[in-house]
Amino acid sequence: MTHTHRASGRAGPEHDEEFVDILEERRRSSDLGHALRTFNPHPYRGAPPCSTADLNKAVLESQYLRYVAKEIAMETGSSEEDVREEARGILEEMSQNLQLRFIRLMGYTLTKVFKRLFTGIFVNMEGLGTLQQAIQEAPVILMPNHRSYVDFLVISYILFTYDIPVPVIAAGIPLAGMKMVGEILRRSGAFFIRRAIGSDKLYWAVLSEYVKTIVRKGYAPMEFYVEGLRSRTLKSVTPKLGMMHMVLEPYFKSEVFDITLVPVSISYDRVLEESLLAHELLGVPKPKESTAGLLKAGKVLQEDYGTMHVNFGRPLSVRQLCQGKINRCQYNSAPRDLPQKPTEEAQACVSWLAHLMVRIQDEGSVISPWSLMACLLLQAPMAVLTEEGLPWERLAERTLWLRRLALDCGAGLNWPGQTPDSDVMSSAVALHRSVVYRRAGRVYLLQQEEPARKRPISPEEAVMRIATAVLMLASYRNQSLHVFARPALLATALHITKSTQRDELFACFCFLQDVFSYEFILVPGELSQDFEEACVLLEKCGAVHISQQEVTLSDMGLEALSFLRALIQPFIDSYQVMFRYLSEEGDPVLTEKQLVPAVRNRATKLILSGELRTYEALSSDTLKNALSALQRLEAVTKLRTPEQNEYKVNSAAVGRIGDILSGTIPPQMLQTTPDARL
């Protein structure tokens, strides 16, 4: 079956379209004038406008919440009135209070900030045009990726500038706790969701009714991050399905004719939080969001962050996407307000759509020359990067080669055509002087100078210092990872199996996808298409010949294949560290809190001994992903305990997965159940 999103050629780059720098005009005209512009958007015409108070009232008085309150009252023995009062409190904490005045205030502030941070904010005008149209026709869900805190209001800012209704935005509750800022955000349309809601039934109910009411009423476009949180690695995160389900349910239950999903890809040349993120990945706790912290970040504002691209994807009709995937009649036999567990069909559909959105976000993102350079830099031996330095000419030549490969794979590159290539690369390196520096025709990894220290640096600390830079570099590599993911998995499969048989390769491809499902977000149920795509791409860049039964290597394609394999290698190596640790560990029950530092210690030792080449094994995200993958593959089971997450390890199973990954035993299809976490 061909899916509309593929058939329509959406997968192909739409980057020929024009991106316009919206800051240009701001630099020319008055900021205040912009903030006070007449704002007169065409809203969704399906429903009459309603006030925040009406919205909240509708939520609290909904039949659904009534049912839930009754249920909870029965379970807990408290009175229904108390439960409803509690619900009121939750809603108060949660709800947005969108006001035009504050949008203007936000507009004014952001203009100031953006002008300082970025040389340009590029927006695809065509996407804005179709969005404007779409907003009038159906409730719109804006689904940006989340790479930086800067993402948070940029869409509202753009929509305000172009006379499109500003969205309400799902945000994490910590933001609400910030003095003043929280309230400003709330009045700019943010609504706040607690982290780790867990099994708080009432909270779920209030949240989902709130979200659904906004969608049903077409109150305003809704913006939320399907990834759930900011990606620390700049790589897409496995989408969270809870919010997605809430957003889609009004369509499933025929409460609206259609819902329009608009994936938005935000790409940065340079991310404000880069070093913060790297530190977090290495176990340094994230500072609490606070207004004071924000003000202290003043230093951050002094630097240049290059450009930002906001690519509004083609609006997608949920009705069209769900054709044949959801039978809406399933909601016909019981009241739609009744709290019910979503059916398997609905869960599968939600999961599929969520993954699809992530994929489209990926495809819409704009890849900078720097990201390509980061791919190559990471493949150089560490000693070269830290001591000898990588010859600039070599890097430049390889980058241009990679540019071709990336274009063959359909990447949307932001490679200025008018500027000489060498200047483009030089300025990329210059922009990222926090990661690398260029000296005497060679490029070196920058190791951060710590403030004057009393004692000499221990070897472990040295590893950490390098790791910080490597993880920053890896993040930028990750920006383009999705372009190469499929062919790279196939290249790896070719290497592991040493086979040319399509079916064997496919089995291995599936295995790899399974193991790395948290690293490379592929759309569930589309593995064979992904495999086909990988074959086609590899053939296109001359790496293989494809026949009915076989995939044979071509001599000309060795460079590409080895590059692609090397792209995956750090993940394989890191996962193997985890696997070995788990299969060798005597204690079959572990807590997550112990596990990550323990494996990180082990990895540090391995790096010091020279057995492990990648520093990415130190990243907590990588380790957690590996653990999640094992859980998915049922080699590890999560034990629900009240205090912390405990895991029961099946050492043999873990060992077997490691063996398949290293190619010592042949790959087999590992049965997995579709991912359905809600």
Place this chain on the structure above:
Amino acid sequence: MENVVQRLLKCSTSTFFQLHIVNCTGLGEEGVKAAVATSRLERGKLRRRTRAAVETGVGHREPGPRTRRCPQIAFCPAFCDPDSLPPRVGWIAAGALASIPTPAAHGSAPSIHKHGSSMASNSSSSGGSDRQRIAQQRLRIIAGHLQRPAGDDSALLAAECKDQGSKSDASSEEKTVPRRRQEIMKWNGWGYSDSRFLFNKKGQAEFTGKRYKLSGMIIPGLKEWFEGTFGANLQHKSPATPILNSSAVRPPTLNEAFVEELKSTGVPFSHDAEDRVFRAYGHCVHEIFALREGRIGRVPDLVVWPNCHNDVVKIVELACKHNVCLIPYGGGTSVSSALECPSEETRSIVSLDTSQMNRILWIDEKNLTAHVEAGIVGQDLERLLNESGYCTGHEPDSMEFSSLGGWVATRASGMKKNIYGNIEDLVVHIKMVTPRGVIEKSCQGPRMSTGPDVHHFILGSEGTLGVVTEVTMKIRPMPEYQKYGSVVFPNFEQGVACLREVAKQRCAPASIRLMDNEQFKFGHALKPQVSSIFTSFLDGLKKIYITKFKGFDPNRLCVATLLFEGNREKVLQHEKQVYDIAAKFGGLAAGEDNGQRGYMLTFVIAYLRDLGMDYYVMGESFETSVPWDRVLDICQNVKARIVHECKERGVQFTPLSTCRVTQTYDAGACVYFYFGFNYRGLSDPVHVYEQVEHAAREEILANGGSLSHHHGVGKLRKEWMSETVSNVGIGMLKSVKDYVDPNNIFGNRNLF
């Protein structure tokens, strides 16, 4: 001159005239006149006869021998409810009085004789209110002259076939449907040949004929609405093939043995091409479109007109004996492809036209039931019952042409079901002829616990099991008072909320319908030319009041039409209750005229479709039933789906996609969708239409709507039957079919 009174009295005594003409000695001749007139027995004619009778000075009557049945109705009306006698009148005739509008009622209410007003009628006897008032007065007087005999009882008559001779003298001119339908009806459009919409030379729309209230009127707003709504142009005509070309009809495949034996039974039949074509289609848009283009597919090979139950028994026996396919045909108003001859049918197909089985066999005034032959069409049934002071109250929109048997076979619903119930509530007893024999219950008990109700195998069987020949139905005294009304709401949401509340309080009027904004505008466009400047001035004022003063958005407001019925006092009370509820939802009373016009449109809307087809506009309506909580969603989604699908399929101009809520129930409502589009430039408009309708039905089902509320399944909606009633359900239906009709004699292949 024939002694009319004598004749009349004979006729009367053949039943139980004596029931109501009670002893009222002392009243003058006037009374005789009145009583007879008021009985409204064959109203127009008899009134004249009565006058003659009175002139001859016959004041008293004696029961005469029963000489022959009254041709139309087997008895004269009687009054059987002495408990509710108005004190003024004394002990006479209460039941009938209740059915006669009081003069006061007539002062303000529209005539209850709706045939004369909204719906077409063949009858010349449109009762003016004056005449009725006088008649009522007379009745009181004559009643005094007549004696009430002891031990009266319902005079039940055997359901014998009327002899051919008696048909001619009184009945044929009274009955709507002749054997040769082509004499009065269109072959490729809706309704009577003399009634149609057209755009005259000035480009103004007018409605021809004399049958309807709208007949002969100019409708000034229609052209603009028509062109604006559909992007149609009066220059672009798509006229229909004017006459039926008999050579386009395939010669009949006759089963000679069957025909031979049929001849010997004396049941009339025909294999004339026109007769056969007339019974080959219902009124789905694809059927009419094909006929307009002169395309004629498989048609029945023979048409038979049984006159009574026994004729049907004979026909069915012969059909079984000779393996002939029978397709029952009632009023021909099907909109489910139910009448279409299955293309895979190789046997000779015989259309069994029940239209001549159209008598009321008896009326049981004690139990308020009437036993009626199933071929009677709605307007005749109501008219004849009205003449006796009764009604069934069953008024489907198609009631001019649809038949009692058809109602039973499709589970029909009438507009006034809130008072009278749907067909399944109205039916007390059904007789059906099947290949296995006759099915009927042994008694007329109002409710039974005797296993699954066998009536429910018959109700909705859509001609797959047999022919319904006779039905006992509940009847009610005619309502004393009727009042139309309308309410304007600021938007459809409020309107639905109001209807829901009305249903919740169980105070729905006889009819309550909510039209959406598009239909409101449509209704507006159909306003006939107003003669007085004052009226148009008032209209203008109303409009200003609603849109300017009350702030209603003319592009959002919608209107509910109401019909109240019953005792005058209660009607007024009821009306207040409903308007009070409406006010809570922002509704403003918008007058009787708007309400009445809404109901009138019901009868002319089908004619309008033919007008559209003259100008490249194709349209259809379809219905569903849905729980209350989904009414708004289904309306919004189905309308959107229609627009969406049209766009997808290359329809250039946005279609008309509109809906109305036409019935309320405790747990939900019936919703009608109307869909029309300009098909100019489309190579296969019918195919486009069918795809859109199909998509709309899928949307209805996905929105929790039913496959059909009352149109039935036919062949058009068969594909969804198993998901609708489950596979086990289909199995149950099939096993009944297998038992009742193992050789598929009733082979129209409807339902499954």
